[in-house]
Amino acid sequence: MKLSGGEIVVQSLIDEEVEFLFGYPGGAVLHLYDAIFHQQQVKHILVRHEQGAVHAADAYARSTGKPGVVLVTSGPGATNAVTGIATAHLDSIPMVIISGQVGTPVIGTDAFQEVDMVGITRPCVKHNFLVKNIADLAETMKKAFYVATTGRPGPVVVDVPKDITDPSIKIPYIYPKEVVMRSYNPTVKGHSGQIKKAVELLLNAKRPMIYSGGGVILGEGSVELIEFSKLLEFPVTSTLMGLGAYPATDQQFVGMLGMHGTYEANMSMHESDVIIAIGARFDDRVTGKLAEFCPYAKFIHIDIDPSSISKTIQVDVPIVGQVKEVLREMIVLIKNSKIVMDKKALEAWWCQVNKWRDLHCLEYDRNSDIIKPQHVIEQLYEVTNGEAYVTSDVGQHQMFAAQFYHFDKPRRWINSGGLGTMGFGLPAALGVKLAHPNSDVACITGEASIQMCIQELATATQYRTPVKVINLNNRYMGMVRQWQEFSYESRYSESYMDTIPNFVKLAEAYGHVGMQIEKPADVRPALEEAFAMKDRLVFMDFLTDRTENVFPMIEAGKSHHDMRLRTSPDKELS
Amino acid sequence: MRHIISILIENEAGALSRVAGLFSARGYNIESLTVAPTEDETLSRMTVVTGGSDRVIEQITKQLNKLIDVVKLIDLVESTHVERELMMVKIKTSNETREEVKRLSDIFRGKIIDVTNTSYVIEMTGVSDKLDAFVAALDNETVIEVLRSGPMGMTRGEKGLHL
Ligand SMILES: Cc1ncc(C[n+]2csc(CCOP(=O)(O)OP(=O)(O)O)c2C)c(N)n1
Numbered sequence: 070m071k072l073s074g075g076e077i078v079v080q081s082l083i084d085e086e087v088e089f090l091f092g093y094p095g096g097a098v099l100h101l102y103d104a105i106f107h108q109q110q111v112k113h114i115l116v117r118h119e120q121g122a123v124h125a126a127d128a129y130a131r132s133t134g135k136p137g138v139v140l141v142t143s144g145p146g147a148t149n150a151v152t153g154i155a156t157a158h159l160d161s162i163p164m165v166i167i168s169g170q171v172g173t174p175v176i177g178t179d180a181f182q183e184v185d186m187v188g189i190t191r192p193c194v195k196h197n198f199l200v201k202n203i204a205d206l207a208e209t210m211k212k213a214f215y216v217a218t219t220g221r222p223g224p225v226v227v228d229v230p231k232d233i234t235d236p237s238i239k240i241p242y243i244y245p246k247e248v249v250m251r252s253y254n255p256t257v258k259g260h261s262g263q264i265k266k267a268v269e270l271l272l273n274a275k276r277p278m279i280y281s282g283g284g285v286i287l288g289e290g291s292v293e294l295i296e297f298s299k300l301l302e303f304p305v306t307s308t309l310m311g312l313g314a315y316p317a318t319d320q321q322f323v324g325m326l327g328m329h330g331t332y333e334a335n336m337s338m339h340e341s342d343v344i345i346a347i348g349a350r351f352d353d354r355v356t357g358k359l360a361e362f363c364p365y366a367k368f369i370h371i372d373i374d375p376s377s378i379s380k381t382i383q384v385d386v387p388i389v390g391q392v393k394e395v396l397r398e399m400i401v402l403i404k405n406s407k408i409v410m411d412k413k414a415l416e417a418w419w420c421q422v423n424k425w426r427d428l429h430c431l432e433y434d435r436n437s438d439i440i441k442p443q444h445v446i447e448q449l450y451e452v453t454n455g456e457a458y459v460t461s462d463v464g465q466h467q468m469f470a471a472q473f474y475h476f477d478k479p480r481r482w483i484n485s486g487g488l489g490t491m492g493f494g495l496p497a498a499l500g501v502k503l504a505h506p507n508s509d510v511a512c513i514t515g516e517a518s519i520q521m522c523i524q525e526l527a528t529a530t531q532y533r534t535p536v537k538v539i540n541l542n543n544r545y546m547g548m549v550r551q552w553q554e555f556s557y558e559s560r561y562s563e564s565y566m567d568t569i570p571n572f573v574k575l576a577e578a579y580g581h582v583g584m585q586i587e588k589p590a591d592v593r594p595a596l597e598e599a600f601a602m603k604d605r606l607v608f609m610d611f612l613t614d615r616t617e618n619v620f621p622m623i624e625a626g627k628s629h630h631d632m633r634l635r636t637s638p639d640k641e642l643s
Numbered sequence: 644m645r646h647i648i649s650i651l652i653e654n655e656a657g658a659l660s661r662v663a664g665l666f667s668a669r670g671y672n673i674e675s676l677t678v679a680p681t682e683d684e685t686l687s688r689m690t691v692v693t694g695g696s697d698r699v700i701e702q703i704t705k706q707l708n709k710l711i712d713v714v715k716l717i718d719l720v721e722s723t724h725v726e727r728e729l730m731m732v733k734i735k736t737s738n739e740t741r742e743e744v745k746r747l748s749d750i751f752r753g754k755i756i757d758v759t760n761t762s763y764v765i766e767m768t769g770v771s772d773k774l775d776a777f778v779a780a781l782d783n784e785t786v787i788e789v790l791r792s793g794p795m796g797m798t799r800g801e802k803g804l805h806l
């Protein structure tokens with residue numbers, strides 16, 4: 070079979086069993102789009118802005134585990150994609166982004182719509198390629214998928230100059246079944262000596278903690294994490310990225326940790342003597358002040374990426390390996406171990422943890438006659454039976470979603486944790502809905518975030534992706550306002566917009582259903598009504614309390630036991 | 644502490660900028676960097692001299708290893724090794740100073756590779772300290788240019804950095 074470069078790219082996507090290609094055309098990719106026109110297997114999703122394409126493909130990947138694939142044109146198409154690429158990079162999401170490039174003869178001449186895409190994206194991709202020869206094209210595509218999906222996953226950019234896709238130049242097409250790269254060996258097996266050491270440390274712990282992260286979801290280790298935790302009966306906490314890997318409704322789960330984590334999770338971390346970090350990376354939003362982070366703990370750290378280990382926190386037992394495999398080995402060792410666990414100590418530890426829990430740090434005013442954002446999320450949780458896929462934007466609403474929607478399954482909570490990209494939520498919801506057409510998909514957002522990729526409401530109309538937009542409209546960039554309230558004596562500098570659109574009319578203009586909800590009593594019925602409309606996108610504009618803040622909060626430079634709470638803790642509790 | 648990291652990397656366009664970009668993005672310092680293809684033209688050998696605490700050096704080597712194009716690397720400071728740096732110095736000369744400069748160069752085992760009525764170019768190799776000492780011994784006024792390659796090195800013994 071002889072194919073042109075454009076056809077090779079498309080055929081390689083077919084060979085990779087790519088379902089959806091999220092993209093936007095332009096001059097440098099016209100040959101490619103012509104090749105797309107001639108086939109049916111890969112469905113192209115035409116977004117309204119390239120950033121939306123990348124977020125949608127990214128969320129498709131997060132919710133399925135399969136790589137997300139994007140096609141954009143050169144120059145502005147490519148630069149518009151960069152925010153999305155960086156978002157995927159910081160959360161280690163497997164993606165392949167194909168960008169058009171000006172023809173090889175004019176590269177470097179400041180040609181029309183030329184940017185150095187390989188240069189621009191170098192710091193925010195796992196790897197990137199510039200294809201200079203059509204003979205390398207098929208193999209480069211294979212390498213891109215291989216690198217993106219193996220080891221610690223990440224986005225890979227393939228920059229394809231226009232002349233490489235010229236329809237008049239055809240070469241025999243062979244898509245390699247496998248590629249070997251001598252410089253890239255992603256499979257690592259956890260060191261058995263280290264694993265043994267870790268198990269000994271765990272079984273001798275008196276105040277242990279399991280600190281689980283996004284790596285457990287990426288590495289499909291949820292089942293193993295649950296078995297491991299049930300076997301040990303230790304308290305489990307999770308990062309923002311790890312929510313759902315361990316069921317939030319289980320007794321052993323003490324909630325999210327970190328800046329807006331629960332009192333019990335952060336206090337337990339602070340007092341713990343042995344902490345096992347699983348697929349988590351000691352991010353600064355988790356650790357707070359490094360020097361005071363978990364002062365009594367010995368650390369075990371399982372991660373597939375050696376550079377994640379001892380990056381900020383020096384660990385005692387590092388284990389480089391696949392979370393799933395390492396946990397399996399640990400489970401076997403624990404089951405066969407002769408070490409007698411100190412059940413008394415563990416009981417006393419749970420007693421302490423439960424005391425912290427009794428503070429009910431997430432409690433809020435349930436009698437308010439203004440809608441509380443927490444109330445909306447709680448009702449959403451009930452109306453969707455906790456089964457929805459929930460995407461979010463960035464701000465207070467994101468933290469409320471993480472705190473109040475109790476994720477029991479992995480890949481249901483889709484948010485930009487690492488980069489914190491406002492604008493992520495809506496296109497992400499579309500990507501998830503395409504992957505899971507029969508599931509409820511909710512996008513929890515704020516009136517500021519939603520406007521950053523609002524244009525994707527049109528994409529939703531075109532592809533009939535009936536997601537539900539839960540707009541927690543506090544007429545503020547709430548998260549910014551909260552920091553200004555706490556740290557800048559309530560000087561609300563530019564955190565307010567006095568020209569917020571009429572979201573109901575806006576939704577209707579795009580062909581959707583719009584609702585505005587003003588009273589707490591209307592929250593539940595409105596949600597029920599919206600979710601009953603299976604085939605419509607419903608934009609729900611909830612007018613929420615403008616002054617509500619996210620608690621608990623570890624303020625900048627503070628440590629885990631120094632949380633700011635809604636109500637100050639009883640002396641006896643702390 | 645000073646570390647010499649020797650890297651075997653795919654000889655691809657952009658490989659150098661991946662390494663340089665990593666150092667600048669993560670705030671690691673580069674004292675010197677040399678790069679050239681090896682006897683296997685698909686591979687380049689790069690030598691980076693850098694400094695930092697053990698923690699920082701550990702991160703640098705991990706981050707370098709994480710680059711997809713990096714095949715192998717070694718921190719030479721971890722084993723016994725030999726290192727050399729190449730230097731060229733252009734010096735103003737006159738009838739009075741010519742002999743003296745040549746004598747000094749001989750002491751340091753330098754080679755004069757260009758001579759004019761008014762100048763010498765001296766080539767010298769050695770460990771960086773020796774080159775420093777030579778430059779220090781010269782009359783500052785007479786030095787026109789100093790050009791140094793940055794150090795490169797190999798481990799002692801039969802083990803080597805190869806595929
Ligand atoms: C693209 C981008 N720009 C700026 C920020 C900084 N930022 C973080 S939260 C936030 C406010 C978000 O406001 P809104 O979407 O209304 O959510 P709320 O906090 O009110 O729930 C801003 C501006 C960001 N995270 N992303």
Ligand SMILES: [Mg+2]
Nearest residue numbers: 515516545547
């Ligand atoms: Mg807001």
